[in-house]
Amino acid sequence: MKYVKASFIVLILTLCSCSSDEDDNGILDDSQLDSFLEGREVVLDNVIACAASQENSEVVDVYLYPRPGVNNIRYYETATSEVDKDDFSQYTRRELPLLDVFNGYLLRYEVEPNEEKWVIVTFEEEGAIHVSNPIRLKQRSKPTEYLPENVMTDFSIGNMPEFTWEDGTFTDSIIYFHVVTNASNDFLSGTYTFERRFQYYKLDNVVLNITEETPPILTPETQYNFTLLAVSEDNWVNLFSEIPFEFE
Numbered sequence: 001m002k003y004v005k006a007s008f009i010v011l012i013l014t015l016c017s018c019s020s021d022e023d024d025n026g027i028l029d030d031s032q033l034d035s036f037l038e039g040r041e042v043v044l045d046n047v048i049a050c051a052a053s054q055e056n057s058e059v060v061d062v063y064l065y066p067r068p069g070v071n072n073i074r075y076y077e078t079a080t081s082e083v084d085k086d087d088f089s090q091y092t093r094r095e096l097p098l099l100d101v102f103n104g105y106l107l108r109y110e111v112e113p114n115e116e117k118w119v120i121v122t123f124e125e126e127g128a129i130h131v132s133n134p135i136r137l138k139q140r141s142k143p144t145e146y147l148p149e150n151v152m153t154d155f156s157i158g159n160m161p162e163f164t165w166e167d168g169t170f171t172d173s174i175i176y177f178h179v180v181t182n183a184s185n186d187f188l189s190g191t192y193t194f195e196r197r198f199q200y201y202k203l204d205n206v207v208l209n210i211t212e213e214t215p216p217i218l219t220p221e222t223q224y225n226f227t228l229l230a231v232s233e234d235n236w237v238n239l240f241s242e243i244p245f246e247f248e
Contacts, residue, residue, distance in 0.1 A: 031092060031093040032088070032089055032091060032092060032093075033076045033088040033089070033091035033092075033093070033120060033122075034087075034088035034089040034091075036074070036093070036122075036129070037088060037129060037131075040128070040129045041127065041128040041129065042128065042129050042130075042131060043128050043129070043130045043131065044131050045131070045132070045133050046130040046131065046132075047064060047065075047121050047122065047123060047130050047131060047132035048064065048065040048132070048208075048210065049062065049063060049064040049065070049121045049132040049133075049135060049235065050062075050063055050135060050177075050229065050231050050235045050236070050237055051063065051119060051135045051137055051235065051236060051237065052144040052229065052236070052237035052240055053138075053139040053143045053144045054144075055144075055146045055240075058112070058113070058139040058140065058143075059110060059111070059112050059139075060110075060111045060112075060113060060137055060139050061108045061109070061110055061111075062075065062108060062109040062111060062119055062121065062135065063101060063106055063107070063108045063229075064106065064107055064108070064121050064123075064132070065105075065106055065107075065190075065210050066106075066107055066123060067125065068212065069125065069126075070123040070124065070125045070130075071123065071124050071125075072122075072123060072124040073098060073107070073121070073122070073123040074093055074121070074122045074123070075093065075094055075095075075096055075109050075111075075119070075120075075121055076091035076092060076093050076094070076119065076120045076121070076122070077091060077092065077094060077111075077113070077117050077118065077119045077120075078090045078091055078092075078117045078118040078119075079092075079117065080115060080116070080117055081115070081116045081117050081118060081136065081137070083118065085118045085134040085136070086134065088120075090118075091118070091120055094111075096109045096110070096111065097109075097110075102179060102181055102185055102186070102187040103184070103185055103186055103187065105187035105190070106187075106190075109121075111137075113137055113139065115140075116136070116137050116138060116139065116140055116141060117137050118134045118135065118136055118137070119134070119135040119137060120132050120133075120134055120135070121135075132235075133234075133235055134234070134235070135234065135235040135236065136232075136234035136235065136236050137236070138236045142170055142236065142238065144236075144237050144238065144239070144240050145168040145169060145170070145238065145239050145240070146240050146241070147168050147239060147240075147241055148241045148242055148243045150165050150166045150167075150168060150239065150241050151163060151164075151165045151226065151228055151241045151243050152164045152165065153226070153243070153245050155245075155247040155248075157199070158220075158247060159217055159218040159219070159220070159247070160199055160200055160201070160202065160218075161199070161200055161218070161245065161247060162197065162198070162199040162200075163178065163197070163198050163199070163200075163226055163228070164196060164197045165196050165228055165230075165239075165241065166196065167196070167230060167238070167239060168230075168238060168239045169238075170232070170238040170239070172232050172233070172238070173230035173231055173232055173238050173239065174194070174231070174232060174233050175192055175193070175194055175207070175231050176192065176193050176194070176195075176196060176198075176228060176229070176230050176231070177190070177191075177192050177228070177229040177231060178190070178191055178192075178193070178198045178226065178227065178228050178229075179226070179227040180200055180215070180224060180225070180226055180227075181224065181225045181227070182222075182223075182224055182225075183222070183223040183224065183225070185225070188211075188215045188216060188224075189201055189209075189211045189215040190209070190210040190211055191203070191206045191208070191209050191210070191211065192206065192207050192208040192209075192210075193205050193206055193207060194207055200215075200218065201215050218247070220246075220247055220248055221246060221247075221248060222246055223244055223245075223246045224244070224245055224246060225242060225243070225244050225245070226242070226243050226244075226245055227240075227241070227242045228240070228241040228242070
């Protein structure tokens with residue numbers, strides 16, 4: 001099997017066909033990740049994905065960024081978290097619906113896990129299978145905090161507002177994903193920083209940018225939204241903050 005390692009930044013971030021029968025839980029028989037990858041060109045750590053528990057719930061959203069042109073997106077999970085996360089034979093495919101985020105710019109799986117476990121997302125791109133870093137679900141031990149009050153906004157630069165934020169209870173986040181959308185929830189920009197600071201639309205401290213086109217200039221007296229995900233090394237979202245904003 002040919003494996004290709006992706007870049008260091010994507011390594012840190014990580015933010016369907018089957019012929020067998022499916023049972024009531026969505027588990028597909030005889031569909032292990034190692035078998036699926038056998039004989040294929042595989043690119044490791046090259047799907048941007050993370051997971052967060054929903055507010056006041058153990059239901060988990062697994063988010064991914066589907067680069068333009070990808071197909072055959074698949075979701076795999078282990079039975080428990082007490083396994084070797086890098087052993088692909090431990091991952092079984094589940095066929096779950098994909099839901100839109102930011103009007104389809106991102107996608108998510110909604111999962112109701114019976115316990116904490118590891119998750120991997122894959123997709124096909126230009127004939128190769130791209131595999132995310134393992135994602136550790138922590139819906140019980142570290143439920144995602146929803147704290148919009150942790151985000152501060154500075155409008156002193158007009159149409160280039162600066163956002164800063166504080167971590168919540170969990171302080172092991174290593175990277176921060178921030179999205180700016182308009183009032184219709186259309187995606188304007190998506191960026192990652194190691195710092196707890198981002199200014200729209202300056203890229204001086206941005207370590208990864210998933211904005212596909214140059215974003216528009218923000219206009220006064222227009223409502224926008226800022227969404228922040230604070231992500232740990234094992235791709236679990238510790239903090240989820242979303243705030244509306246506008247400037248004069």
